[in-house]
Structure formats: C-alpha cells, structure tokens
Amino acid sequence: MKRWFKYIRPYLLSFILGPLGMITEVIGEMFMPLVLAAIINEGEAGTLTRSSSIGYAAILAGIVLLMMAGGVAGAYFGSKASVNFAADLRCDVYSKIQGYSFANIDKFSTSSLVTRMTNDVTQVQNFVNMLLRMALRSPGMLIGGIIMAVALKPSLSVVLAVTMPIMIIVILVLIRISFPRFGIMQKKIDKLNSTVRENVTNVRVVKSFVREDFEINKFEEDNRDLKESGMNAVKVMIWMGPVMTVFMYATVIAVIWFGHGIVLDGGMQIGDLSAFVAYTMQILSSLMMVTMLLMTSSRALASGRRICEVLDEKIDIEDHLAKEREKRVEKGEIEFKNVSFRYYKNSEEAVLENIDLKIKAGSTVGIIGSTGCGKTTLISMIPRLYDTDEGEVLVDGVNVKDYSLTNLRDGIGIVLQKNLLFSGSIADNLRWGDMNASDDDMASAARSSCADKFVSSFADGYDTELEKGGLNLSGGQKQRLCIARALLKKPKILILDDSTSAVDTATEAQIREAFRNDLPDCTKIIIAQRISSVKDADEIIVMNDGKITGIGTHDELLDNNTEYTEIYYSQMDKKEA
Amino acid sequence: MARSLEELRKQYNSVSHGTSLRGGGPGRGPGPRGKGKPKEMGKTVKRLLSYVGKYKFRLLLVLLCMLLTTLSSLFGGYLLVPIINRITLAINPAAPLEPSAMAKLADKVIGAFADSALMDALTGNTVATVTVYVIAALIILGTVYLISALGSYIQARLMLSISQNSIQSIRNDLFQKLQTLPVRYFDSHPTGEIMSRFTNDVDNIDVMLNNSLTSIVSGVISLVGTFIFMLTTNVWLTVVTIVFIPILIFAVGVIAKNSSKYYGAQQAALGAVNGYIEETVSGQKVVKVFNHEDECVEEFHLINEDLRQKQEKAQFWGGVTGPIMHNISLISYAVTLGVGGILIVTTGFTPGELTAFANYSKQFSMPISQLSMQFSALFAALAGAERVFKVIDETPEEPDPRDASEEKIEGHVIMKDVTFGYVQEKTVLKNISLYAKPGQKIAFVGSTGAGKTTVTNLLNRFYDIESGEITIDGKPLKSYKREFLRENIAMVLQDTHLFTGTVMENIRYGRLDATDDEVIAAAKTASAHSFIMRLKDGYNTVLEGDGANLSQGQRQLLNIARAALSKAPILVLDEATSSVDTRTERHIEHGMDRLMKNRTTFVIAHRLSTVRNANAIMVLEKGEIIERGDHDDLLAMKGRYYELYTGMKELD
Numbered sequence A: 001m002k003r004w005f006k007y008i009r010p011y012l013l014s015f016i017l018g019p020l021g022m023i024t025e026v027i028g029e030m031f032m033p034l035v036l037a038a039i040i041n042e043g044e045a046g047t048l049t050r051s052s053s054i055g056y057a058a059i060l061a062g063i064v065l066l067m068m069a070g071g072v073a074g075a076y077f078g079s080k081a082s083v084n085f086a087a088d089l090r091c092d093v094y095s096k097i098q099g100y101s102f103a104n105i106d107k108f109s110t111s112s113l114v115t116r117m118t119n120d121v122t123q124v125q126n127f128v129n130m131l132l133r134m135a136l137r138s139p140g141m142l143i144g145g146i147i148m149a150v151a152l153k154p155s156l157s158v159v160l161a162v163t164m165p166i167m168i169i170v171i172l173v174l175i176r177i178s179f180p181r182f183g184i185m186q187k188k189i190d191k192l193n194s195t196v197r198e199n200v201t202n203v204r205v206v207k208s209f210v211r212e213d214f215e216i217n218k219f220e221e222d223n224r225d226l227k228e229s230g231m232n233a234v235k236v237m238i239w240m241g242p243v244m245t246v247f248m249y250a251t252v253i254a255v256i257w258f259g260h261g262i263v264l265d266g267g268m269q270i271g272d273l274s275a276f277v278a279y280t281m282q283i284l285s286s287l288m289m290v291t292m293l294l295m296t297s298s299r300a301l302a303s304g305r306r307i308c309e310v311l312d313e314k315i316d317i318e319d320h321l322a323k324e325r326e327k328r329v330e331k332g333e334i335e336f337k338n339v340s341f342r343y344y345k346n347s348e349e350a351v352l353e354n355i356d357l358k359i360k361a362g363s364t365v366g367i368i369g370s371t372g373c374g375k376t377t378l379i380s381m382i383p384r385l386y387d388t389d390e391g392e393v394l395v396d397g398v399n400v401k402d403y404s405l406t407n408l409r410d411g412i413g414i415v416l417q418k419n420l421l422f423s424g425s426i427a428d429n430l431r432w433g434d435m436n437a438s439d440d441d442m443a444s445a446a447r448s449s450c451a452d453k454f455v456s457s458f459a460d461g462y463d464t465e466l467e468k469g470g471l472n473l474s475g476g477q478k479q480r481l482c483i484a485r486a487l488l489k490k491p492k493i494l495i496l497d498d499s500t501s502a503v504d505t506a507t508e509a510q511i512r513e514a515f516r517n518d519l520p521d522c523t524k525i526i527i528a529q530r531i532s533s534v535k536d537a538d539e540i541i542v543m544n545d546g547k548i549t550g551i552g553t554h555d556e557l558l559d560n561n562t563e564y565t566e567i568y569y570s571q572m573d574k575k576e577a
Numbered sequence B: 001m002a003r004s005l006e007e008l009r010k011q012y013n014s015v016s017h018g019t020s021l022r023g024g025g026p027g028r029g030p031g032p033r034g035k036g037k038p039k040e041m042g043k044t045v046k047r048l049l050s051y052v053g054k055y056k057f058r059l060l061l062v063l064l065c066m067l068l069t070t071l072s073s074l075f076g077g078y079l080l081v082p083i084i085n086r087i088t089l090a091i092n093p094a095a096p097l098e099p100s101a102m103a104k105l106a107d108k109v110i111g112a113f114a115d116s117a118l119m120d121a122l123t124g125n126t127v128a129t130v131t132v133y134v135i136a137a138l139i140i141l142g143t144v145y146l147i148s149a150l151g152s153y154i155q156a157r158l159m160l161s162i163s164q165n166s167i168q169s170i171r172n173d174l175f176q177k178l179q180t181l182p183v184r185y186f187d188s189h190p191t192g193e194i195m196s197r198f199t200n201d202v203d204n205i206d207v208m209l210n211n212s213l214t215s216i217v218s219g220v221i222s223l224v225g226t227f228i229f230m231l232t233t234n235v236w237l238t239v240v241t242i243v244f245i246p247i248l249i250f251a252v253g254v255i256a257k258n259s260s261k262y263y264g265a266q267q268a269a270l271g272a273v274n275g276y277i278e279e280t281v282s283g284q285k286v287v288k289v290f291n292h293e294d295e296c297v298e299e300f301h302l303i304n305e306d307l308r309q310k311q312e313k314a315q316f317w318g319g320v321t322g323p324i325m326h327n328i329s330l331i332s333y334a335v336t337l338g339v340g341g342i343l344i345v346t347t348g349f350t351p352g353e354l355t356a357f358a359n360y361s362k363q364f365s366m367p368i369s370q371l372s373m374q375f376s377a378l379f380a381a382l383a384g385a386e387r388v389f390k391v392i393d394e395t396p397e398e399p400d401p402r403d404a405s406e407e408k409i410e411g412h413v414i415m416k417d418v419t420f421g422y423v424q425e426k427t428v429l430k431n432i433s434l435y436a437k438p439g440q441k442i443a444f445v446g447s448t449g450a451g452k453t454t455v456t457n458l459l460n461r462f463y464d465i466e467s468g469e470i471t472i473d474g475k476p477l478k479s480y481k482r483e484f485l486r487e488n489i490a491m492v493l494q495d496t497h498l499f500t501g502t503v504m505e506n507i508r509y510g511r512l513d514a515t516d517d518e519v520i521a522a523a524k525t526a527s528a529h530s531f532i533m534r535l536k537d538g539y540n541t542v543l544e545g546d547g548a549n550l551s552q553g554q555r556q557l558l559n560i561a562r563a564a565l566s567k568a569p570i571l572v573l574d575e576a577t578s579s580v581d582t583r584t585e586r587h588i589e590h591g592m593d594r595l596m597k598n599r600t601t602f603v604i605a606h607r608l609s610t611v612r613n614a615n616a617i618m619v620l621e622k623g624e625i626i627e628r629g630d631h632d633d634l635l636a637m638k639g640r641y642y643e644l645y646t647g648m649k650e651l652d
Helices: A002-045 A050-099 A102-108 A110-135 A137-152 A154-201 A203-208 A212-237 A240-264 A270-312 A375-380 A405-410 A426-430 A439-448 A452-457 A475-487 A505-518 A554-560 A562-576 B005-013 B041-091 B101-115 B117-123 B129-180 B183-188 B191-233 B235-282 B284-289 B293-346 B351-392 B452-459 B482-487 B503-508 B516-525 B529-534 B552-565 B582-596 B631-637 B640-645
Strands: A334-341 A352-359 A364-368 A390-395 A412-415 A493-497 A523-527 A539-544 A547-552 B413-420 B429-436 B441-445 B467-472 B489-492 B570-574 B600-604 B616-621 B624-629
Touching: A002 A050, A002 A110, A002 A137, A002 A270, A002 B293, A002 B351, A050 A110, A050 A270, A050 B235, A050 B284, A050 B293, A102 A110, A102 B284, A110 A137, A110 A270, A110 B235, A110 B293, A137 A154, A137 A270, A154 A203, A154 A212, A154 A240, A154 A270, A154 B129, A154 B191, A203 A212, A203 B183, A203 B489, A212 B129, A240 A270, A240 B041, A240 B129, A270 B041, A270 B351, A352 A375, A352 A547, A364 A375, A375 A493, A375 A523, A405 A412, A412 A475, A426 A439, A426 A475, A439 A452, A439 A475, A439 A505, A452 A475, A475 A493, A475 A505, A539 A554, A539 A562, A547 A554, A547 A562, A554 A562, B005 B235, B005 B293, B041 B101, B041 B129, B041 B191, B041 B351, B101 B117, B101 B129, B117 B129, B129 B191, B129 B351, B191 B235, B191 B351, B235 B284, B235 B293, B235 B351, B284 B293, B293 B351, B413 B452, B429 B452, B429 B467, B429 B616, B429 B624, B441 B452, B452 B570, B452 B600, B482 B489, B489 B552, B503 B516, B503 B552, B516 B529, B516 B552, B516 B582, B552 B570, B552 B582, B616 B631, B616 B640, B624 B631, B624 B640, B631 B640
Parallel strands: A364 A523, A364 A539, A412 A493, A493 A523, B441 B600, B441 B616, B489 B570, B570 B600
Antiparallel strands: A334 A352, A334 A390, A539 A547, B413 B429, B413 B467, B616 B624
8 A cells, every 4th residue: 555655645636636526526416315305395394485496496506516516626636646646657667677687577578567567557547547536436425325314214224224235245146156257258258269360360271271161160169158158147247237126126115114104103204205215226326336346446456466566576686786886898708607597496407507618808609509508598697687596707807796787788789589679760779779879880880780781772771660670671681780789889798699590691601700800809609500600700619408518619529529510410411412 | 869759659659559448438428439430330230130130039028128127117216206195195184286197197006906905905904094005005116116127137138148149140150251261361451450350349249239229229218208207297397307408418519529539649649658668568678788778768758748648638538528417417407306396386296296207307317328328339339340241241262163173183283374463563473384293392492572482372272363374183273172172282381370279189180080190190200299298298288379388490390290191192381391490300301201202292491401302493583483493403503593502692
C-alpha cells in the first residue's frame, strides 16, 4: 500500500475530490425517495398544495443539479487521478527496467516485461478509475440505503437482515461454480485460436500434404469443445438475473406484508412504506454491484502484484561499489582468472568452468565451438553483462567490477547474436553508437562494415526509414548495420557474436580486412560458426562444454586439436572434393 | 539524440497493439465503437438470420418469454398502486382517491381473488378484509414476478443455445472456407487480419446475439409497455416525460462527439507508447550494451506525457456520459413529481399512482440510454459479420475438371516457356524451360527473389501459370486432380512450421496411416531420431507454439522426416537444411541420398555444397535461367555459378 501511495500523493486532491463528487451524487440519490414520500404523505393527508408541490419539485431539482455537478466533478477528478497515477507508474516501471541487468531481463523474459508494462498497467489504471468512480458509489448506495431504511423503520429492517446474507451466499455460490468454468472456456478459446493461427501460417504445409479435411475435422472438434465449455460457463451465470429478481421481489413482498401491518396499526405512514420499498431495491441492487466489483478487482490485484514484482526485483549488477569510477578502458587488454559461471545457481553443470585466458591488446581472437558450449557466455563477462560466480575478469588490469558500468561499456563495442535495429532511420540507428557522429563518421563506419554501398543505393540513403526492426533489409544487411553501429562507439574492445553468419564469405573477408586496417589498436573478438571467419585470427579459442579445449593459430590447432580439425573438415572437404 | 515527440509519434503509431482502455470509449455511452460502418446492412442481417433462422421455434419462444417477462415486471410495478390505495383508504376513508382505469382493473382482479373461496380457505375468515386484500395482492405479485424470473431464465437459456450454435456454425463455415482458399489469398492477407475474423469479428457477433439483440428487443418492448402504462396512468405526466427525450438525445450527441474525438487521440497515443515499450523492452539488451538507457527514458517520458494529456481528456468525456444522462433523467423525475403533486391537489390523481408513475419515469430513461449503447454494439457486430461473410464469399481454388486424372505418377516433369507473376504487372519468372526424368535431381541456385521458390510453387499448383506449359508424365498439370497432384509431391518448405501436438503427430502429418515404426524410421532417415530421444518424452513430447522449444535446425530435421514418410514420387526441398549446422548436415547426407533415390527431386539451396551432386543445376537471376548444367560444366563456364562457388560474389 505504501508503494502505491507514492503515485497517489502528487494527485491527492484529485484522489479526494473524485470520490467526493461521487458521494455527492450518492447522497442526493439517497434523499430522492424522501421527497417522494413527503409528497405522498401530504397528498394522502390532504395537506398538499400547489405551491408545496412546486416547492418539492424545486428542492428535488436543486438536489439533482448538485448531483450532476458532483458527477461531472467526480468524472473530472477521477479520470485525472487514475490517468496520472498510471502515467507515473508506467514511467517508474520503465525506468526500473532500464536499470535491469541481463540476468534480471532473463528472469522475466522481455515479452513478459512488455505485457506487464502495457496490459497490467492498463488493468491497474482501469481498476483505480473504477475504484474512484464506481466502487465508492455502490457501497455508498448500499450503506446509505441501509442507514435510511433503518432510520425509517428499524423493525422493518429485520427483513433485510435476513435476505441480504442469503443473497450474498447465492451470488457467491454462482460465482464459485462459474469461475473455473470460464477459465476452461478461456483455454478452449486459446486452443481454437492457436489452431487457426497455425493453419493460416502453415497453409502451404496443409495444402501440400492435402490435409484440408483433416484440419477441418480437428477444427470442428475444437469448436464443439469451445461451444460446450462456453455453454457450461454461461449456463451458470444466466441464473444470476432471475435469481436476483426473485430475491429482490421476495424481499419487497415481505416488506409490504410486515409493513402494511405497521401502517394499519399507525406505526408508520404509508408514504414511508413506499420509500422503504424503494430503499430495499436500492440496497439489494447495490449489493449485487459490490459483489461484482470484488470479482473484477481480483484481476487487477493480480496485475498489481505482477507490476510489484518488476519494481521489487533486485538489480544484481550495480556499480556503486566500483573503486575506480573515473577509469576508462584505454588499451583493451583482457584477462580471465579462474572464471566459473552458471545461469541458475542450483544447476549442476556450470556454463563456464575455471576459465583462464589472456587476450593481448589490439589482437584478433576467434572463438569457435558447437552451440551451447559457452562462447556467448564467455564474452558476456567482459562488458559485465553477467557477473562471474567465481574468479574475476580484468580489463586493462582492473577488475570489471571496479569500473563504472557506463565507462566499461563505452569502451566495449559488442554486436549481439540476436541483433536488433529500432524504428527510425538508418542514421538514427547508427547514432546509437555515437550520438554526435557526423555524416562522415557514419559513412566511414559503414564502409568498414561493408554497409556503405547498399545504404547508398537506397533512394534516401542514410535517412531511409527502417520498418519495425528492419523488416525491409536482408539478414546480411542488418548484420552489417549492427557492426557499423558498434564501430561508431570507437571501442577499445570489439566483440562480434556470430554477427556475420548471413554475410557471404567474400564480403566477410572484406570486413575482416577493414578491421585490420581501420582498427589496429582495438582488441577484436570474433565468435563464428565458419572456420573461414576465424582462420586468420592471431589466436583461436576452441570451446567445448564450458571449457577451453585449445588455443592457438589455425595451423597449430589443425595439428593438435581434434575438435577443431573435425569442424574444419565438416566445412572444407566438400569444397575440395 | 533523443527524438522529438512528432518523430516518435510518427514512428510508433503504426505499431498499435489495441490494449483498449475501458471507460474511455467503447461500451460506455454511444462513443466511437467499431471502425467501419456496415455497408450492406440489409444483406448482412439477412445472412445472419439464415444462421439463427434454423431455430425458428426457439426464437419464437424467446420472443414470447421476453414479452411475458417485460410485461409482467411492468404489471408487477402496477400492483403496488391498489395496495397502497387500499391501505390509505383503510386509514383515511375520506382520502380523495380517484384511481386510473388500470388501477381500477388491478383493484378488481385483486378484489375478486380476495373474495375467492381459496382466500377464504387460506385465511379462514379470521382476519380483517384489508389484510385479506393485501395477502391476495401479494400472492398475485409473487406469482407475476415468479413468471417474470422464469421467463427471463428460459429466454436467456434458449438464446444462449441459439447463439452458441449459430456462432459454432459461423466459425465452422469460416474455417472450412479458409481451407479451400488459394495460397494467393494468404499472400495478400496478413495472418493477424485473418485471425481477427475469428477473434474480434466473431466475438462481436457473439456479443450481439447474446446480449445486444435481446437487450434491444426487450428495451423496445419495455419502452412501449412503460409508455402505455404511463399513458393509462396519467396523460399529463406522460407529456412531461416525453418533453425530456429530445434534451436527452441532444446531450447524448454532444457527449458522443467529444468523446469520440478524444478517444481517437487517446488510442493513437496509447498505440505509440505501447509500440515504443514493445520495441525498446524487447531490445533491452541492445539498449544496455550501448549505454542507451537514459535516452530511452527521456524519449519514453515524452510520449508518456503525451498519452497522459490525451488520456485525461478522453477518460473525462467517457466518464461524464453516465452522470449527465442519469441526472437529466432525474430532472425529468423531479418535474414529474412536482406536476404530480399539483395533479393530486387539483384532480383526483392518487398518491399511489404517483408512486407508480415516478417509478415508470425512472424506468423510461433507462432503456433509452441502454438502447443507444446497444446500437453501437449492434453496428460493430454487423460490420464484423460483413467482414466474416466477405471471407466466406471469396472464390476458392478453381475446381478440378470433371475427368481429372488420378493415374499413377512416375515423375517425368517438363516446364516449357513458363512465365509467371504474382501480380499482373510484375513478372517473377520469364520463359523457364526445363525437364526432369524420374529419379533425377534438379537444383536451383540464385539470390533471394530470383524466383527459385516460385518454380516449385507452380509445380504443386499453389499458383496457376499464365503462359507456357507444365506437364507431368506428359499430361498438363491442370488435367490432374489437384489433391492427387499434391499428394504426389512431397515438399520440405523454406519456413519450417510445426503444429501443436506431439513429435509423432507432427511427423505423421506426412502420411496419416503411417505406423509408429514407420515414423521412427523416417526420423532416423532425417537424423532427427537422436535429438528426439533426448527430448523430455521422446516422440510423445508435445510441441507448443510452433515448436518454440526446438532450435531452427531441429525443426528442419522434423520437416525432412515428415517428407521422408511420404511416398510421393516427386520431392521438393526448399532450403531444407539451411539452419542445420555443418556437422549435422554431413550426418544426414546419407539419409537424404536414400530419400532422393528413385524420386524426381527439386532442390533449392543457399549453401552450394548441398547441390553439387545434382544432375542439373539452374542458376536463376531475376526470373530467368542464366546458366545451366552440372557442377563441373558450370565451374568450367566460369560464369555466375563459378563466382558464387568461389565466394567472389554474395547471395542476398
């Protein structure tokens, strides 16, 4: 609760005035039956006059105008409060996520983070909105109705004391029965949708194997399932209306029955009896609304919890303990000292095991090995994307934990395996590397990554807008832009994680050549599948199962490393044959 | 570096995600609901009726129940009048009461019942007449409401089964149609769009059949009924109520106009924010390695601020609808009471009738605002139905000729001067001619977009050619039954897609009557057996979400296994092993050789090493075959193939 108050405080006035407006409406509504009762009482007693009628109507109209003002004010402040609440919350969650380390991101998965920021925040916003504008209304009507009824005739209120609990129980039972059924229905809907989605994306498979009838049968079965589970769920809920009607009027009948006796005995005026009937209806229908509100709030609470998880997540990589905050990466020398790492602390096998490694400044290092052997994990340790479990990683002789994160990462250019471009122009994307890059800087980086030519061939050149994530580029083109983006950082260490896989061998050779000429002082680490990508490196590291099984030049490894030799022949002998 | 709001809005707006906010628009008030008004309403309604019309008898019953329910609840309200009048008279016999016709009628009915032998028996003549009267009235009241409740239950239950059955048939029809549509249709309609026929559009129809339709009908009935009851109670007061209707409608109009304007702006801003979140959070790791967090926060602030402003307005206008409408109707109520009071003083209008009328006047405004809400839902549903029917009306794949052949295919394929384009203006293939004898292996090499996949798509008639001729075993393609043709061509497609289900089921897709042993043998051929055995439940492992838990290479192996199971004489491999790593690719080479043996095979590959041993290699460029021959011929030619093979040129 304390957490949420942070988002309430700046708009406290709205948070108070909103419900206040609503309460004005409720109180007004509370008095309306009283006016009606007064007219009827006077009419029945024969004391009603024209002017008193007009007077009553005027009072009533006055109340209604107040109510309308209250309603409008309630809507104004209520929406102001909920909108601002959500906007601030969204901002905080977004900022929090920006601080996440890779491990934090992995824990949630990016898609789940996206849903939490969009869907869940919206859920909570809707809930706050409802809370301010509706929730107070129904309980207000409920409590107000009860107060008025008791004030009118306490003895008659006993009827309500009997029917209300029974009604609540019946509603709860209906909800209890139907809720799980709605859950089942939702699952069937998901299943049906996924069948359709699969069929649409797989249309060529379906057609080429002539499985149309098979698919239709499958769909019809799912569809029948869905219908049945839907009927099962709704079947229960449709009892709600009639049951409520019965309860409502059973209560009314009881009130009239007991009430008429009181009236006949002179214990109550007839107008009060009709007012009492009106309150009875109001109480019972608000009661139903309150139950419904509780039901919907459970969903919002779940969303709230999911948002809290994001906000409460402990960020595991921080730099406030860094000892050399001012230090920047200058040479690009790297050393791994007995490094071990596992993604899940309780998993048996380590992803990296006792790695010892020294990389000289300015050298080119290739890393090769089968999928899942720990290549990517190894290089992730350098810019501190993950922290080692044991041992330490040194850059220029200083533990990476002693750099400020900004300085460390500024010095390291890395092209991730799953490379991403963002909406915006090509220039916008390249400037991620250096926001003050001139056109010449960009062109020269693009030249080094062999991207200049195809970019220039576009009508708008560097101003070409990329469709979402660069849909209008080929895989190889995207990879080359990602490399250019990293080059613009003018890094001391450049890491390419399988980032030329879609580039043809000839172009790749040109890029390697450019690296040699343009980045002589930069330490270059290249993870690759193809032997040809790393063949000319100063050193090649062969990895298997989280361990380094060999380090050396191409020729040395061909001599003494069976794994390297195996990979080499799987790629080479066909060409020679 | 941070972009301006304008740029951000432009760039992210198209990436809308449709998380709609309640309270700001649809469903509340007659705001802006569906995009696209239904164009041919009459026709659409008629077609919808044809689905619902199957249940004529039930529909009639529903209508009867609705009438019964609405009228009985109206009448129930009326029964209060004579009770109150009678009690009033009992206390003050001189009260100036002059009940209306309806009240007199109700009074008579109750009176008759009170005097009946049944009541005599019940009360045993021991209680006062007033009490007997009240008991009689309450019994009638109870019965009436019981009928009303029963009626509303039966109506809801019947309507539920009608709507669910109709929706089921609509879905079935839609899906069946989808299965007969040509591939071309799926090219021009994105998956999301087709999906929204099944989700949004059908849902809207569902809501309409389940809620809107009954609400509208019962709304109209109760409007008319209330009106009649009001008229019979008092003409003057009815006039007062009616005067307020135009005011109400005017208010609705003003609010709707504003709320739709701001609602649109809100949705656009929300789309931008969600699009921005989606993109940057998905790319969070890239953001991190570029130290780009602060810029992101800055840009996010900008669009979030924009959303905040738009939302405040939209939510306000959405929220203000309820109170204003409600209170306008309450003013009418106040005036009614005032005039009613005067009528009591001047005419013989009774307090009891005023109570009843006051209730009616409250009830009267309810259906009006409800109806205006339901109508927007109705229009949304009709627009959805129109889109659904449009799909159902699409032209399916051309039917087979009557004498279509199903003669055994050997696999002798000839293409002669084939020219083809997906769209009229753009030719993708120009004058393609080739032949393949049974058991031969033909390879296609070329850049993306050169037309390799298109060639194979023509073979199994995903698309029909415009000029030229394709024959199999000497007979033109079109003379074969389409299904038969496709059954005889096994394809491993470029995009590897799997179905939700077990690994076994996925492979069996290749031939439904294959035994488990045959499936396993096929998996072994494709070198998929060993990784399958390492999965959690082996062949019974359930693949979900298009096999998300498998690597791209593993999925390709499953696809190959699927084709291996088929006994088709013609085989098409479209980049079948592009994601399989080089060591594994060598493993499956044997299996592939076995697979291709005795089959006419068409191979498309990016990696030239995979096509080297083909009988003939076609080098395609811009839709034309520029070089052909076997590997050695082509190398000797020192042309394009040579350049590609030696890595001098790149394939895009």
